[in-house]
Amino acid sequence: MSSCVKTVRVGKSDADENVHVEPVIKKLPTSLTPDQREKVVELIKKNSDIFSKHEFDVGCTDFVTASIKTGSHLPISELLR
Numbered sequence: 001m002s003s004c005v006k007t008v009r010v011g012k013s014d015a016d017e018n019v020h021v022e023p024v025i026k027k028l029p030t031s032l033t034p035d036q037r038e039k040v041v042e043l044i045k046k047n048s049d050i051f052s053k054h055e056f057d058v059g060c061t062d063f064v065t066a067s068i069k070t071g072s073h074l075p076i077s078e079l080l081r
Helices: 019-026 034-046
Strands: none
């Protein structure tokens, strides 16, 4: 007898794709009306790709630059915490 293994590819559900925004949704103000809450949740889920999925995916940008005047002191750098 030969054994047969079948692989089935299953796509991600909306719940899987939006799991990282659940903390944001849970912290919505209780003062929202049900209609407002529904609209905000829909907006958050629609734009879930702009929310960080973990602490190391925040990325970089050159849209904003900063200059920190240290006077005569050398700059100090620390390791990532």
